[in-house]
Amino acid sequence: MDKKMNFKYFYGTEADQFSFYRIPKALFTNDCFKDLSCDAKILYGLMLDRMSLSIKNQWFDEENRAYIYFSIEDIMELLNCGRNKAVKSLQELDDEKGIGLIEKRRQGFGKVTIIYVKSFVQEECEEQKKEKSKMVKFINQTSVEEEETEEVYISNFKKSQKQTSRSPENKLQEVYISNSNNTNINNTNLSENKSNHIVSADGIGSEEDEMETLHAYQSLIKDNLDYDSLLVSHPHDKNQIDEIVDLIVETVMCKSDKVLIASNWYSGALVRGKFMKLDYSHVEYVLHCLEGNTSK
Structure with missing residues (x-):
């Protein structure tokens, strides 16, 4: 030049x-x-x-x-x-x-x-599919039947117990995050628009530090999921993709010892570790499942 x-x-x-x-x-x-x-x-x-x-x-x-x-x-x-x-x-x-x-x-x-x-995501063996299916259960919890649709409760590290304005359009099934004594938290005053409820996990840290941590996790999770490629491959599913990203971020930031999912208790550390391993193919699998449910 x-x-x-x-x-x-x-x-x-x-x-x-x-x-x-x-x-x-x-x-x-x-x-x-x-x-x-x-x-x-x-x-x-x-x-x-x-x-x-x-x-x-x-x-x-x-x-x-x-x-x-x-x-x-x-x-x-x-x-x-x-x-x-x-x-x-x-x-x-x-x-x-x-x-x-x-x-x-x-x-x-x-x-x-x-x-x-063609998609750059490779076909997987049965063992890989089984492992993925287990991991996806943590985020792909949806149904077209009203009685199967539940709220999403996420324990966050904020002190405030104010309800967020975000309303998941895809109605992800309920994920209960409990504290160390296995008590479900903040399950009152539900709104009709099925918003997430965010409560304090430990109350430590300034709001500025918390927001900085939140943005860092958002960036990391989007990088893990290859977020930009998801938007290219699924241009009409941006809202659902963003809801999945939010759920993953909130879960990995949760500091609770136990998580109740589908009537089973799981170690909080185990769930956070699983969520940190989620990638492009997991989210694509979820989107295909959601598409299959809505087409029924």
Whole structure:
């Protein structure tokens, strides 16, 4: 680069006002993707971004699978590269010569090839599915039947016993967080909008420190779940994704010794440890379950 340019610093939350391409963190951290070139990983992120246009334009096939149009010329322009490199990057991703993150379908002579962008989450063995199912039970507790729908009680570290204004739209089932004597807390004065009730766990620390800790946990949990990729893959489920994130954050911050879930008591430390291990695939599993329940 011949000329050095002067750029300004970001201050506060200024970066949030811009649009960004999102590349799944798993492409850089999962061993199965280590042989993919950076260009191929960037291209996959660009294709994921193009999926939002497909959803907007209702580009679905007969099996309701979304597809995109992405020409070699598009790749050359966006990656600022020549044709050979564009073709090579595409081949790294396809199911014929590459890893299989995309699938190309030719529609006939003179017609544009369509591309299916596949999920980067791998199929799991039965043992992994069983373990995931056990972990997801802590957050995926929902039902379309009114009698099965319960409140969510989370023990937090705030001194205040004021009710929050947040109202879970997906009606996550009740999670009771108890203190050390196994007594359910703050189960009175329920509101009709099924809000969370937040009560003090130990009353230690200033409100400023508590908010700083809260934001740190929110950032960590979103990083663990690959939050940005979830929003790309499930653009219509943002509210549910945010509710799941909130539930995980509140639970890992809870300092209670015992947690009552589905009539069973669990160690608070065990639950917090399980929640800290939740990742993208767990939340996606929950979203699929919620979608299945609402479609019944």
